Amino acid sequence: MFNYEILYRAKTIAEKQYLKQRAGVLGLSVLDAGARVYENIMGVGIGEKRVNRQGQGYPSVKFYVKKKLYNCPSEYCIEPEILGVETDVEQIGVVSIGEPIPERLTQMRPAPGGVSIGHYQITAGTLGCWVADSYGRYYILSNNHVLANMNKGVKGYDPILQPAPYDGGQLDRDTMGFLSDYVPINVHGKNVVDAAIAVPLNEKYIDLSILGIGNITGKTSPELGAHVRKSGRTTKVTEGIIDSISTTINVKMSGHIIQFTDQVIIRGENDHFSLPGDSGSVVVDDENNVCALLFAGSQTEWFSVGNDIKNVEEVLGIRIG
Amino acid sequence: MDEKDLKIEKVKQVKERLENKLSKIRDVVGIGIGKDENDDYCVKVYVREITDNIKRKIPQQVRGVPVEIVESGEVKLL
Numbered sequence: 001m002f003n004y005e006i007l008y009r010a011k012t013i014a015e016k017q018y019l020k021q022r023a024g025v026l027g028l029s030v031l032d033a034g035a036r037v038y039e040n041i042m043g044v045g046i047g048e049k050r051v052n053r054q055g056q057g058y059p060s061v062k063f064y065v066k067k068k069l070y071n072c073p074s075e076y077c078i079e080p081e082i083l084g085v086e087t088d089v090e091q092i093g094v095v096s097i098g099e100p101i102p103e104r105l106t107q108m109r110p111a112p113g114g115v116s117i118g119h120y121q122i123t124a125g126t127l128g129c130w131v132a133d134s135y136g137r138y139y140i141l142s143n144n145h146v147l148a149n150m151n152k153g154v155k156g157y158d159p160i161l162q163p164a165p166y167d168g169g170q171l172d173r174d175t176m177g178f179l180s181d182y183v184p185i186n187v188h189g190k191n192v193v194d195a196a197i198a199v200p201l202n203e204k205y206i207d208l209s210i211l212g213i214g215n216i217t218g219k220t221s222p223e224l225g226a227h228v229r230k231s232g233r234t235t236k237v238t239e240g241i242i243d244s245i246s247t248t249i250n251v252k253m254s255g256h257i258i259q260f261t262d263q264v265i266i267r268g269e270n271d272h273f274s275l276p277g278d279s280g281s282v283v284v285d286d287e288n289n290v291c292a293l294l295f296a297g298s299q300t301e302w303f304s305v306g307n308d309i310k311n312v313e314e315v316l317g318i319r320i321g
Numbered sequence: 322m323d324e325k326d327l328k329i330e331k332v333k334q335v336k337e338r339l340e341n342k343l344s345k346i347r348d349v350v351g352i353g354i355g356k357d358e359n360d361d362y363c364v365k366v367y368v369r370e371i372t373d374n375i376k377r378k379i380p381q382q383v384r385g386v387p388v389e390i391v392e393s394g395e396v397k398l399l
Contacts, residue, residue: 125399145398194398224356243391244365246333247353248340251396265353265367265393279399298350298394303367305396 007046007059010085014044014061018078038076040065042092049088060088067091104211104233105167107174113210113282114231117142118164119149119179120171125164126233126280128293129216130208131197131318138206139180139197139318142280143295147196148182150253155179160198164233166277177201183315191260193307193315194279194295212237213284219309219320220289222264228285230266230294232278240283240304242291243267249305251296262311264292268302282309282320290320329354332362335386339364348375350393357387367393 018041042064049060063078068091078087104115111117113129117140125146130138140160144150147160161169162176182196200206209215212231222228226242243265250257266273266283274281274297283292283306292306313319332354343349348369355365364386368375371392379390 143398224354224362225360244353244355246336247351247365247367249351249353249367249396250349251398253398263351263353265351265355265365274399276399295398296396297399298396300392300394303393303396304399 006083007061007085010061010082011044011046013082014063014087018063019044040067040069042066047088049086050090058086060086063087063089064092065089066093104236105163107163107169108207109176110205110207111140111162111176112207113216114212114233114236116163116167116169116233116277117146117176117280118161118166118169119147119153120159120161120165120169120175121149121152122146122165124166124233124277126231126278126294127162128280128282129210129290129320130206131313131316131320133318137199138203138208139199140177141195141197141282141293141312141316141318143194143293144182144185144196145194145295146280147179147198151182151184153179153182153196155181167233175201176205181316185258187256187258189259191258192262192311193293194260195293195307195312195316197316197318210282210284214288216282216284216290216321217288218290219313220285220287220291221310222283222291222306222308223285226285226291227269228266228283228291230274230278230281230283232274232281232294234275234277235272238271238273239269240266240273240302241269243303245308247305249296251305260296260305260307262308264306264308266292266294266304266306268304273297273302273304328362331384332364332386335383335388336364339366339383339388343379346375346378348372349379350396355389357389361387363387363389365389365391367391367396369393369395 047062049056117127158179163169177200180199296305351367357363
């Protein structure tokens, strides 16, 4: 029979000696051997002594470590016994709280609007919504800089990943479709849209709704002062007010200033309306009518820019809803 | 044309004229049509930063159309 009180006291000593010292050791250089050893200990407890994975039928003070160290300086080694109780060291790796990946950043099939998507060579953007051509075929709508890698994409050939590369999207496994068409961005002239479409690999990938918003009713012209929402990869569903229309805006991009005309400016209501990664989100009114395709914003929290959706439909030859 | 169309037509003209005039000012980021706090149509001029220099260069109204200066910061792709 083992005295539980002794076991408990031994465990408490181990805790004090090894775990609680960590706080004091943290200030030392990471190269310090002691710091390394203490950093390595993730937990202390009471459990059955095991040798070569075989339970020995008696209790021990257990040290759970990230990695077993075999050339550890002797003064830092875990003692073989404490108060006559044997110690045991088990390698468990790093302990972390199992945080689920937000659904927008994971692979979704079918994929609704509002989730992470991108050309295989970009970081990440947002799948705006599904749109149809005159034959009733469905496409993913987002920005040129999201689906066509800023004019560099090859139509009918370049893979589109969902989730996007920045969110762990990999070729083949996460390939959702291919770049179909885009409106080239003219670095020196005037632009009206930053838009592109991609064709899905499989019809089963199509989900006509938008995450957190629901089904689209149709489209509408942006109205001054109208209350709007968008659903994006980074900031999810946010609300705003249309601040101006018919706006000419200069967008800074890798050293160039690119001009866009006939844009819609959206003012975030509470916080950011959008942040990097939200590019490609569609902006909808209270009746779920799409009025704009989001593509730019400023570091000033409230300010976002979208293309008027009627221009997007016109130049790409597609329709919303 | 009803009164509302006439109004917005005038604001559009003022916006275009201002656009040409202000396009050479580096700190001007954009120009659009908005509504002011009285719910009247106005021209909104978005600037990197509101400075005394900017305030001097941008008129408060043109042909009776109010002009509002709004600080937007620099605009980038998201």
